[in-house]
Amino acid sequence: MKSIYFAAGCFWGAGHFFSGVDGVAAVTTGFANGNTLNPSYKEVYTDTTGFAETVKVEYNPSLVSLKELTELFFTIIDPLSVNRQGEDEGTRYRTGVYYTSDEELPIIKAVFDDVESRLGRPLAVELCPLRNFYSAEEYHQHYLDKNPGGYCHIPLKTFRYLRLYQDLKNLLGDESDLIARMANTAALIHERMHFWWTGFYLVRGEQLVLGPFQGPVACTRIAFGRGVCGAAWKERRTVVVPDVEQFPGHIACSAASRSEIVVPLLTDGTVTAVLDIDSTEVGTFDDIDALWLEKIAERLF
Numbered sequence: 001m002k003s004i005y006f007a008a009g010c011f012w013g014a015g016h017f018f019s020g021v022d023g024v025a026a027v028t029t030g031f032a033n034g035n036t037l038n039p040s041y042k043e044v045y046t047d048t049t050g051f052a053e054t055v056k057v058e059y060n061p062s063l064v065s066l067k068e069l070t071e072l073f074f075t076i077i078d079p080l081s082v083n084r085q086g087e088d089e090g091t092r093y094r095t096g097v098y099y100t101s102d103e104e105l106p107i108i109k110a111v112f113d114d115v116e117s118r119l120g121r122p123l124a125v126e127l128c129p130l131r132n133f134y135s136a137e138e139y140h141q142h143y144l145d146k147n148p149g150g151y152c153h154i155p156l157k158t159f160r161y162l163r164l165y166q167d168l169k170n171l172l173g174d175e176s177d178l179i180a181r182m183a184n185t186a187a188l189i190h191e192r193m194h195f196w197w198t199g200f201y202l203v204r205g206e207q208l209v210l211g212p213f214q215g216p217v218a219c220t221r222i223a224f225g226r227g228v229c230g231a232a233w234k235e236r237r238t239v240v241v242p243d244v245e246q247f248p249g250h251i252a253c254s255a256a257s258r259s260e261i262v263v264p265l266l267t268d269g270t271v272t273a274v275l276d277i278d279s280t281e282v283g284t285f286d287d288i289d290a291l292w293l294e295k296i297a298e299r300l301f
């Protein structure tokens with residue numbers, strides 16, 4: 001068993017999140033890298049102790065890697081925000097990864113560098129050795145299990161995506177056929193997230209051609225650059241459309257679709273397919289959907 005320490009905003013939500021990661025054996029909420037001995041929650045709350053609300057994550061490295069855990073850490077924080085996550089403000093809510101062995105540094109650093117290059121801006125996340133860690137009072141351990149409606153700065157859909165993402169790994173296993181992988185991916189996303197239409201279009205020459213999907217019948221062919229799907233292909237980036245009526249050139253396979261997200265699937269930098277999801281309500285998709293659906297898309301190849 002190994003341990004890593006994540007400061008990811010309020011430790012109630014962060015603890016709950018890492019408890020749901022396969023391969024994590026134990027999560028302890030506490031306070032790290034501060035300047036006093038054995039602080040209470042009340043003392044840390046004054047924001048004068050230097051401690052950060054932190055979760056100690058004990059994990060089995062043969063089931064989940066440090067790289068994966070660090071990547072998951074980045075799904076629950078705003079890495080550009082200084083001393084603020086969600087509604088919570090103060091130095092105790094700064095973000096950080098605190099390690100206990102120097103061999104861990106390059107693994108964690110590689111994930112930091114990747115996120116930083118994607119965002120194109122310096123991260124406001126600490127990366128340093130653990131100096132000290134004190135468990136929080138029993139009341140704060142597994143807080144959201146004890147208080148299911150309790151405050152949580154992490155949106156609920158993040159927890160649903162985490163479960164979906166992990167179950168997908170097991171479902172796809174080592175199946176090598178892309179169509180089979182796409183078919184079950186569409187089915188699992190659709191079933192778990194209750195979307196209205198979930199499916200793939202595959203690049204075939206100058207067009208996208210309908211692939212495995214769940215939901216009502218759909219258009220079979222979309223030209224390069226046309227509609228939301230064609231735009232995601234052309235621009236090689238995820239396109240979130242909060243209101244399809246505001247998107248010039250939207251292709252209405254059905255009048256019922258009101259908002260949409262399209263994620264391109266890249267093989268060696270080239271778009272080979274897109275994942276398209278539609279909702280009958282306006283404004284269904286945001287950055288959280290984009291982040292997780294991109295992770296899911298990466299898992300297809």
Ligand code: SME
Nearest residue numbers: 218227228229250251253
């Ligand atoms: N609305 C899409 C077409 C595909 S359907 O939504 C399934 C678009 O504009 O590309």
